[in-house]
Amino acid sequence: MDLKELYRDVILDHNKKPRNFGALAPPARHATGHNPLCGDRLEVYVQLQDDRIEDLRFEGAGCAISVASASLMTEAVKGKTLAQAQQLFEAIHHLLTDQAAPTPEFLGKLAALSGVREFPARVKCASLCWHTLNSALAAPAPIAVSTE
Amino acid sequence: MSNAITLSSLTASPVAPSVAQPLETQLDRIRADFPILSTSVHGKPLVYLDNGASSQRPTAVIDALSDYARHTHANVHRGVHYLSQKATDAFEGARETVRQFLNAKSCKEIVFVRGTTEAINLVAQSYGRPRLQPGDEIIVSHLEHHANIVPWQMLAQQTGAQVKVAPINEQGELQMDALAALFTQRTRILALTHVSNALGSVFPIRECITLAHQHGVPVLIDGAQAVPHTAVDVQALDCDFYVFSGHKLFGPSGIGVLYGRESLLQAMPPWQGGGDMILSVSFTGTTYNELPYRFEAGTPNIEGAVGLAAAISYVNAIGLDRIGAWESQLLSYATEKLSQIDGLRIIGTAKHKASLVSFVVDGVHAHDLGTILDQDGIAIRTGHHCAMPVMEFFGLSATARASFAFYNTKAEIDALVSSVSGAAALFR
Numbered sequence: 385m386d387l388k389e390l391y392r393d394v395i396l397d398h399n400k401k402p403r404n405f406g407a408l409a410p411p412a413r414h415a416t417g418h419n420p421l422c423g424d425r426l427e428v429y430v431q432l433q434d435d436r437i438e439d440l441r442f443e444g445a446g447c448a449i450s451v452a453s454a455s456l457m458t459e460a461v462k463g464k465t466l467a468q469a470q471q472l473f474e475a476i477h478h479l480l481t482d483q484a485a486p487t488p489e490f491l492g493k494l495a496a497l498s499g500v501r502e503f504p505a506r507v508k509c510a511s512l513c514w515h516t517l518n519s520a521l522a523a524p525a526p527i528a529v530s531t532e
Numbered sequence: 533m534s535n536a537i538t539l540s541s542l543t544a545s546p547v548a549p550s551v552a553q554p555l556e557t558q559l560d561r562i563r564a565d566f567p568i569l570s571t572s573v574h575g576k577p578l579v580y581l582d583n584g585a586s587s588q589r590p591t592a593v594i595d596a597l598s599d600y601a602r603h604t605h606a607n608v609h610r611g612v613h614y615l616s617q618k619a620t621d622a623f624e625g626a627r628e629t630v631r632q633f634l635n636a637k638s639c640k641e642i643v644f645v646r647g648t649t650e651a652i653n654l655v656a657q658s659y660g661r662p663r664l665q666p667g668d669e670i671i672v673s674h675l676e677h678h679a680n681i682v683p684w685q686m687l688a689q690q691t692g693a694q695v696k697v698a699p700i701n702e703q704g705e706l707q708m709d710a711l712a713a714l715f716t717q718r719t720r721i722l723a724l725t726h727v728s729n730a731l732g733s734v735f736p737i738r739e740c741i742t743l744a745h746q747h748g749v750p751v752l753i754d755g756a757q758a759v760p761h762t763a764v765d766v767q768a769l770d771c772d773f774y775v776f777s778g779h780k781l782f783g784p785s786g787i788g789v790l791y792g793r794e795s796l797l798q799a800m801p802p803w804q805g806g807g808d809m810i811l812s813v814s815f816t817g818t819t820y821n822e823l824p825y826r827f828e829a830g831t832p833n834i835e836g837a838v839g840l841a842a843a844i845s846y847v848n849a850i851g852l853d854r855i856g857a858w859e860s861q862l863l864s865y866a867t868e869k870l871s872q873i874d875g876l877r878i879i880g881t882a883k884h885k886a887s888l889v890s891f892v893v894d895g896v897h898a899h900d901l902g903t904i905l906d907q908d909g910i911a912i913r914t915g916h917h918c919a920m921p922v923m924e925f926f927g928l929s930a931t932a933r934a935s936f937a938f939y940n941t942k943a944e945i946d947a948l949v950s951s952v953s954g955a956a957a958l959f960r
Binding site for chain 1: 895896897898899900903904907915929930958959
């Protein structure tokens with residue numbers, strides 16, 4: 385197994401310079417993801433406009449795979465409808481767990497994560513952000529709190 | 533030592549206990565005793581540096597397990613037939629081997645359990661639960677493994693007692709003055725690790741025990757990380773409870789030991805009920821068995837005990853003094869070489885350390901390090917090491933940990949250093 389298959393340039397780049405990094409204030413929805421194996425913690429914030437994901441950010445510390453995966457996810461999902469996001473989630477799930485799965489065109493840059501499936505211990509690192517996004521989408525929209 | 537299996541394996545061992553040569557002069561022969569050490573991982577020779585999680589087994593242990601299954605197995609303490617007696621002799625022989633290993637006064641003080649975790653739970657529930665009252669206090673340290681925190685938290689919840697935490701300093705050393713200040717009239721037990729699994733710090737347990745006894749408080753010592761590295765004498769320590777696991781001591785998993793001072797065990801109710809822990813049972817009442825069987829309900833892990841005894845005999849044959857001397861060289865060498873890597877920081881710099889190094893590398897998460905090292909055939913532990921309060925203390929979510937055993941070599945540390953340097957370069 386070539387490590388470069390796992391740590392592709394796209395992954396290293398997104399790990400070093402995570403996109404959409406930070407928090408969104410309420411009424412953005414929010415969820416926390418935990419990887420109990422490593423103690424990593426991920427916060428995902430999502431702003432919905434009807435059934436469209438208008439904005440999406442994440443925060444947290446983690447391994448290169450989890451940070452890059454979250455960063456790539458925010459780029460891929462931003463602006464998509466809930467149905468499109470769900471389609472991406474399912475495609476990513478296949479990509480990470482099914483050795484024989486072809487890589488659909490619409491995954492775009494997310495295809496860089498395909499090397500992860502050769503490292504079963506690391507699949508959770510890549511999927512944590514997606515599960516956290518799902519939790520955030522399922523969470524009730526919080527009431528905006530003003531601190532003025 | 534009445535365990536014939538163990539003795540016959542030992543006779544075949546190339547290492548004689550009386551030989552006073554430094555261990556490193558016999559490393560090749562010692563390594564040949566551990567079949568797994570000559571295997572390959574991802575096409576590279578295995579470099580096994582995860583001994584703190586679980587250690588490897590010598591042929592003497594593998595053979596003891598196999599011989600037991602081939603020639604000895606039956607249930608213990610029950611049958612009048614030949615094999616039952618033979619299995620009972622092997623099991624009780626193993627108990628005697630453990631007694632000598634810890635220098636306990638009596639085999640009544642040696643209870644076989646599944647491991648360190650079960651031993652601590654047993655003490656918390658059987659010693660602690662009937663005694664503790666609301667407002668009573670349990671002291672642990674900030675450096676404990678979850679196994680020496682959670683059972684006490686559960687006990688506190690059940691009884692209304694509270695858990696107090698003895699602080700550590702930036703080096704990962706126990707702050708003795710602060711520990712001393714925690715004792716009150718309500719302190720009922722002190723539970724401390726002997727050697728920290730996350731950082732390697734060696735606690736001054738003799739002083740801690742003396743201190744606790746001045747307050748009339750019994751002490752449980754978690755020896756899981758200590759027994760592979762240093763000789764333990766529970767009488768010299770004046771220890772009340774000392775617990776450890778077989779699989780970190782080159783033995784099988786699923787077997788461990790609770791040493792308990794006889795007078796304390798005698799006053800403790802059974803933890804689990806079942807066969808073997810009774811003298812007589814009727815529906816009007818049950819008479820419990822004597823020590824240590826009162827705490828060994830059900831058919832025990834017989835081969836586990838036999839394997840553990842074989843492991844102890846093997847370690848004794850090598851000699852813990854020689855093991856300690858070689859491991860301290862490994863620790864110094866690893867500390868020096870790893871420190872030279874740009875951006876690497878060692879977490880835990882206690883004056884007294886067992887042979888393990890916990891570290892972080894700037895820009896490289898421990899999990900990525902673990903995966904990269906694995907591709908080079910190097911096994912280390914990465915993560916929170918089941919010691920999340922320790923990680924929190926240092927403001928980290930994870931570290932990489934290389935933990936050494938006496939069979940490790942300086943060449944393996946060179947391989948570790950080279951692989952860590954490569955990983956650091958990949959992420960720069």
